Amino acid sequence: MKNRIAGLPGRLLSLHVWFFFLFLYLPIGVLVVYSFNANAISMMTWQGFTFDWYLRVLANLGVIGPEHGLAGEGNLQLYSDPNLGPAAINSVIIAFSAAALATVIGTLTALGLARCRFPGRLAYKTSLYLPIVIPDIVLGIALLVFFASIHFPLGRGSVILSHTVFLSSYVCVVVGARLAGMNAQLEEASADLGASPWTTFRRITLPQLLPGILGGFLLSVVISFDDLVIAYFTCGIGSTTLPVYLFGAIKRNVSPEINAVSVLMILLSMVVVLAALWLRRPPASHKTRH
Template structure:
């Protein structure tokens, strides 16, 4: 009996490998060339080095720019002093918008799961629209809205813009947690004479904490990685890290950009993994 796969299975297997190569090979190349010791051409391998990572850390203030690790003698040849403020803006925007979105999204999920009111279906549909519509459409709409209100563009405008669509993601995450909860515990608490407020804080909220934290961490990642909406709603002095990288690539392709991109990818992967771990189903 032949163990060779059929032509159809072989073609499907080849297609699978080509798909994953197309998907992950550019990322692998980005990681490899972030260690390239060639300051002139990123695509010409000249040896292995950690210099670009040290310079990124020096520019965002995690190590001293005068450190030998950062190559202080020619640091400014390949580095932009605006990198540090852009990274700080991204952190502030991500934490601020994720915090607001977590509060709004959690309350929305509770209302949709536990309450019945006129227009509930329309409210649910409107709440999920920011996830469905293209980012560029949402970015332009928010820019027009802020301009109509004469609202100054800056960190606050980016935080508010990110909150608009991040609240939808938190609603989905917390809503999924609510759907998997055992309502018998809440009913038992009410039968024992606890008020709705006590039932919420002592029974419902502790069970929601993993979903709330997971939604917050997911919001941080989405906000930190966002380019399109931040590009339209940020002003002078409020450039986020993705917008900074977009502009830096148009000006010149520095080897440091590869290192920044890899660090952003690693940070996002760690936060998403933590969010998924917190959302995992627990045994009663």
């Protein structure tokens, strides 16, 4: 009887976990399933399995040539948009540019906080978390007001600078965690052997930090590529990103092509995040052989 009572909370907890993941991932599963729906009129009415929507996305991106006989060919105005390609190109350029700038700024900031002691260091370190915890809509409005006050034109440059603001904090946290797990004795040994600070950094510090730097860069690419709110407020004419494009397209009509683009974005984000997590893993401990 006691074992039966003791096992009941465990089963209820397991059931709760399954319902939680079902609630979390079922909408994504539905999105994936209906991205293969051959029905060009009603997205929620299953008519058959097809890859046509993915082929149409690839055709709009210029990866393959225009195909004929695809689902919804008679409704090209609804199910095919030439703005998809430029929006994807904008997202890629903005994501890699902002991630590169944020990686340099965040890495140098993490090194400065770890190696230097100065007045107000704790307050400065605390302020680095503000771009992470502040709601995106607040940060987006603040950046829009700032750009308008200094008469900075809205475009790719404004989105890149806006993303760099909060991505630098993410990189700083990632690289800072890597710094905390580094073996400082290696740097001390290098200095004792007569190496200059630059040589120590290049030969000792940077190789140990490189996985964290690459992980922070890839994480920044994903966050920038998937951002909607800040890009919505700071992009201008001709600099619409892919999430902003999808947000506008879904107001007109929810087509299977939009589902296909969303699924491709999910897959791309998952690949990059897994790569970032793999790079951030702690270094394997080396066993000393006697």
